[in-house]
Amino acid sequence: MSEMSAGLAQNSVDLETLAAEVVAQAMKAGASDAEAVAREDDEFSVNVRMGEVETLKESGARGLGLRVFFGKRSASASTSDLTPDGIRQLVQGAVALAQVTEEDAFAGLPETDEFGALTDDLHLYYDDVYSLPGPERIEWAKRCEAAALAADPRITNSDGGSFDAATGRKVLANSRGFVGSYRTSYAGVSAAPIAADENGAMQRDGWWSSARSFALLESPEAVGKEAARRALRKLGARRVPTQQVPIVFAPEVARTLVGSIFEAASGDAIWRHASFLAGALETEIAAPGVTIVDDNMMLLANGAGGFGTSPFDGEGLPSRRTVVVEGGVLRTYLMNTYAARKLGMKSTHNASRGLAGTPGIGCGNLYLEPGTLSPEEIIGGVEKGLYVTGLMGFGTNLVTGDYSRGATGLWIEKGELTHAVEEVTVAGNLRAMFKNISAIGNDLVFRTSVASPTLRIDGMTIAGA
């Protein structure tokens, strides 16, 4: 299964040429501006369960997207058909749709002098992600699961172990002369063991390692062991009474709060008044110790490009580092060209672009800067409270800031972690929650593109028994 690793890449049409051709055809069809994206992705994944292969998947796909402008009117189209016929239909479709849209004074590509791309090697692509022979990829997934199963007799079942690899190529071209492309790679190993207590009550948790290079992955054994530790510590979970106590968010859940700040500060939400941060520019929105940065240029400590690193954004503007919140003060909204024009500001080069539709607003490597306390010191400072390790549901209202989510974790008593907690909610309002961050950990690690150290937040409500 592994012998044809990079799949369709060998006989693919040059994507840059293709994207430029699509732009040219759109201009020929009368567009005043055009922008094309082309993507090529391939993936390999193996899942094992209880030591046996469960699924093995290997494939690739390509796609093209086109946005056309006729003055201030625009429309878009996408296709998986990269044949000359498919491209003709793509262009005709976008052009026809542009006849039904209306003029929007803020629509349009960025200005010509704004385009650009980082030229340094951002270390986004490593060809070693497919270097393992097929049987060894299966072995990695098995080793990861086996380490979890072997960790403790209470690990009785498993949702499996996996090994994944993927590479992709993205191209952006437009009628104002920008053409850019880059390749990315990914490898990952994970396990999801299930622990059971003496009454048969089950708890599942998981852990993973992912990297742009196979060589940078943690060992499958280390990942499996950590997955087991996480499942085991959930055993015996119970509810706690409804009360207000300090909440300590572990990094893997604290990161979602940082993500909420980004979304609330996103220019689209701001001009729509659909954010509790609308109008909050240059005001205090968080505790003085809070600094949040979105860095799309970042290299990780291991030398690889961050998971949110890219040479240019979804509209062809060069990637950059943006301080979003500095010492608790909101310094900027996050914008693509459209949102910036709506707000009378400049793009922060945060355009995100899929194949279909118009550019959105997305983060690169988004993080809350670490503080000085170890997570143990933060927990140690809590007399009675909840250490949250898992969150459930969609209870974040960015318009009002209301926050209410299902939570799992461990109870803190006199500065020590005690029994596991489940079936409770944690609730508050993001406005107050960010101002009530009373401790920031020193444990910032970039496991994904959005990262946070451990955070303690006071004044929230637990609803439970």
Add this chain to the structure above:
Amino acid sequence: MNGSPNPPQISHKRYFFEKFGITERLLERCLGEALSAGGDYADLYFESVTATALGVDEQIVKSASQGTSAGCGVRVLSGERTGYAYTDNLSPERLLHAAKTAALIASGPAKQPVQGFTEAPNADLYPVPLGGFDLDLAARLELILRADRAARAYDNRIVQVRASYSEELRRILIAASDGAFASDTQPLCRLNVFVIAKDETGTTKGSAGGGGRAGLDQFVGSKSPEHLAQEAARGAILQLGAVAAPAGEMQVVLGPGWPGILLHEAVGHGLEADFNRKKTSAFAGLVGQPVASSKVTVVDNGTIAGRRGSLNVDDEGSPTQETVLIENGVLKGYLSDKLSARLMGIGNTGSGRRESYQAIPMPRMTNTYMLAGEDNPEDILRSVKHGLYAVNFGGGQVDITNGKFVFSASEAYLIEDGKITAPVRDATLIGNGPEALKYVSMVGNDLKLDEGIGTCGKDGQSVPVGVGMPTIKLDRMTVGGTGR
């Protein structure tokens, strides 16, 4: 969307045969290749999707987009193992290559022959549009422009209105080594309205939507652009005066329709056969046991004409059906696909679904709802001394292993002395799946299905689904607010 003059089956199949040059001979060759290394079973899943979306924003038709994608997924089963490969190029060479790749899940000489294809007659649950991109865009634009006007006219505190319309036509053809052969053309459309309301006390949002596998004539009555717009606007205005939701355990009354998301999260996912085959579900081994109060009967039904979750055939080519999940409180069975049915020795409920040709099918829900009971909804509310009345929800989520689930109320009110009083701010409700429905003490006579807005995610795959419920009372549920 107009009805096709052709008998549906013939035109679904003909589409792939004519447009991509697929022949029965090629299908047999690919399946033979897929089984060449000793697999037990193989299937080919061809999919061609065209999608169109239109959006009005700030009274301007700002966006129009279309997309098309086509491809084929080849699956080979060998015992409990699945090999999968897909291609977006439907040439015979690439199809055979994908088949060869998927075949390698097994190792050994070919042992299973490819059976001759038998095409079962399809149900006919939705109109087959003439489709493609030759849509009457003006008629579709009119829907969102009407919604925009109605939302703005509702109240002068409505400061932002966005309305969108999306439509998709999905054609599928499935050929399997066991002789199963099916094809279908599945329309799906949806109208959404999103508003922002603002006054001196604050800013709030409201949204509403509706749709299904039916033509434009479905957008009348409760799904009319005006009604949806008014619902979105009403929800936003209501929130302007909302008080903090209570925190803690209390009696909860859920309104009819979309609050049926409770069933989807609390029991539906936990009853998908794959989780139970692997014994990773909190419901594993509970068939025949009480998991709800005797007033509760829950079904999953993929055969209701025009519904968002309905399908003539599932993504393995099996006909969909009505499956009783819980009958008078007792767990009756699971939702199964071909693989789990074979490995567990249970019936295939036609629940094998997938997001696209790039994804492996697995057991999924269609339209999941609770049957009506005998209680008058007003009596249900009157019976509550202090509690929460929740009538609209955002999303939900479940951990199927420990059974804990959440769903987030976006429109809810306090109940005090049997009367609905103040609206409350958004709050998440949390419970334990195998226990929560045991506290259902009253079931209304007002069963309603949702308006066609649900999308369910599992293992990264999204599929459209429906839910439904009458008004019900739960004697105990935890409400995750911040108030008293």
